[in-house]
Amino acid sequence: MIDNAYLMRAAEDLKTRIGSLVVNNQTVPIQSVTQDGRTIIVQTLSQQGITQVTSVKLYDEKGNLITERITNLTVSDQQRLEFRFEFEVRSGETI
Numbered sequence: 001m002i003d004n005a006y007l008m009r010a011a012e013d014l015k016t017r018i019g020s021l022v023v024n025n026q027t028v029p030i031q032s033v034t035q036d037g038r039t040i041i042v043q044t045l046s047q048q049g050i051t052q053v054t055s056v057k058l059y060d061e062k063g064n065l066i067t068e069r070i071t072n073l074t075v076s077d078q079q080r081l082e083f084r085f086e087f088e089v090r091s092g093e094t095i
Helices: 004-017
Strands: 018-023 026-028 030-036 039-044 052-060 065-074 084-088
Touching (some): 004 030, 004 039
Antiparallel strands (some): 018 052
């Protein structure tokens, strides 16, 4: 089992590396990156005018992909969207 202090350190490291969120090849401003224990929460500013969401990509500060979601979601052009990611840093299983 990995020590909780090390997992907290890994969560802090992830928090400092969050760089940008890209929706359909368009960068969406990040409002906040917060930490609650070993959970990192990334939230964007609300956006209007996005009528189709096909991909959401979160990148680190060097432009490396952290995570990606592919979807096909139609949205009313009057609807405002906010994007939120939550990451929990936890221990894996020992083989």
